Amino acid sequence: MWPYLPELLAVPVPRYTSYPTAAEFGPAGEDDFLAALDSANGDVSLYVHIPYCHEICWYCGCNTGAANRQQRLASYLEALQAEIVMVGNRLPAGARVRYIAFGGGSPNAIAPIEFVRLVDALTLAFPLVDPVISVELDPRTLTEPWRDVLGHVGVERASLGVQTFDPAIQQAIGRVQPVELIERATDMLRRAGVTSLNFDLMYGLPGQDLERLLSSVEMAARLGADRIALFGLAHIPSMFPRQKKIDGTALPGPRERFKMMQAGYDRLLSHGYDQVGFDHFALPGDPLSRAALSGKLHRNFQGFTDDAAPVVIGMGASAISQFPHGIYQNEKAAGRYRTMIGEGVHPTMHGIARCESDRRRGRVIEQILCHGRAAMDVEVLQCAMPRLQPFLDARLCHVVDGQLILTSDALPYARGIAACFDPYREKSTRKFSSAV
Ligand code: SF4
The missing domain is CATH 3.80.30.20 (tm_1862 like domain)
Incomplete structure (x- = not known):
């Protein structure tokens, strides 16, 4: 049985289908x-x-x-x-x-x-x-x-x-x-x-x-x-x-x-x-x-x-394109999307360039969610540590030789653990779904 630790599930977190x-x-x-x-x-x-x-x-x-x-x-x-x-x-x-x-x-x-x-x-x-x-x-x-x-x-x-x-x-x-x-x-x-x-x-x-x-x-x-x-x-x-x-x-x-x-x-x-x-x-x-x-x-x-x-x-209204150095989203409203295409303009409206730090953190987050473990450098680990500590204390994960390893009890907490490596979460007020 997974341990039920509501305090570690309380903060809604992204599903991390991309990072950022x-x-x-x-x-x-x-x-x-x-x-x-x-x-x-x-x-x-x-x-x-x-x-x-x-x-x-x-x-x-x-x-x-x-x-x-x-x-x-x-x-x-x-x-x-x-x-x-x-x-x-x-x-x-x-x-x-x-x-x-x-x-x-x-x-x-x-x-x-x-x-x-x-x-x-x-x-x-x-x-x-x-x-x-x-x-x-x-x-x-x-x-x-x-x-x-x-x-x-x-x-x-x-x-x-x-x-x-x-x-x-x-x-x-x-x-x-x-x-x-x-x-x-x-x-x-x-x-x-x-x-x-x-x-x-x-x-x-x-x-x-x-x-x-x-x-x-x-x-x-x-x-x-x-x-x-x-x-x-x-x-x-x-x-x-x-x-x-x-x-x-x-x-x-x-x-x-x-x-x-x-x-x-x-x-x-x-x-x-x-x-x-x-x-x-x-x-x-x-x-x-x-x-x-x-x-x-x-x-x-x-x-x-x-x-x-x-x-x-x-391709299509609201569709998102992912590249190693950037993520870009098309215009969401179908009417405006059609107008832009009609004018011969590619309908990109939103997005973000991925800096080297984003790419490093993105790899860690993807590995945590896909494999339940992730290798990382000291800087990334130290930066995550204040928010990661409660998960370490609850024995949901541990660090061995620069590798974070989630235990078999950690599955419901995986998104929460991944979010520790996402510095954007410290200041964003955006609403996400609950962790479970
Ligand atoms: S959940 Fe229903 S409304 Fe939403 S995309 Fe699927 S079929 Fe359409």
Whole structure:
């Protein structure tokens, strides 16, 4: 059993899908992005963002809007195609693309033929080398034509937003999708050739208790998900006004959330899943499990990944691009994004240059979260020490020969320990989700 130490979980911390985090972004522009792009060489991955969904879930913290106006969708896709050409034309000759991820929103909020057109545009604009293609999908809008297109394009990896199989909790979070619908979606994706299928599940949902969480975990394992991401609900209605529809009085408290995380972890391991990072699980043989076991796990804006590319280029409104020396985000509002693309301007709006100190600390944070241990120099360790001391005192980690090693009890505290190496947290008042 993990020790429950609420004082070490009290401060909300980032999920560290990048370092520095998006909270540190300031104004940035086309010149910053293009200078970073010009230095890209070797493996480059692509991320394509579709910020639309047919139905908006109440808990959602993503940048997404309702896909209910055909004209709006069509002009967004036109702009996205233009950005693909703009970036592809500029990419240096030494770059090669081995991973492409489609996310959102829900990529399957667009018509299947539009998805084919996007893949065609990427094929023409970028040097693709037999890329692994992954897609986030909403099972409620996964149709037979979508299955055909995914099979035709050769999508190997897919992620379904499941969250819970419990009908009453589905009502309480504004996402109703009967188990038969998930079964059908799973079957379709397998027939389409998807070999690595992820289910997102959540704990800390309104009205959820241990039994209801575990029954969803059981169902996910029974349906054969290759990967499961088990997240705690981040309920921050001040940041995400749509969450005001959720009854805050029905949410489990911190101790219950902690117990749910532990119970979900135990149950998934008992079903043969391997632990990946602090909140992912994968069946042995899945590329994510192999990456975790071989020390080749990474973390980027898509979460834990086996993708080692040092450059990820994000395209679409709000998409984030990561380079060794900088992180840049496109304009978030789809309307302004379209206008900038229409004017022939790359839509970079925010970002941060990564100095040498950022890169050093970023490596430490990534290693802590991916591998539960990190080598570091004396300066980085000393700087972290005042905030790290309580975790050392609680025997959640120790330092041996300049290496920080987390103990087996430290999993729920991993983000908190990583945050000790993030000096931006000392002055930032930005709100994050709770550590568990
Ligand atoms: S389907 Fe996913 S992205 Fe769309 S509203 Fe629901 S949670 Fe958000």
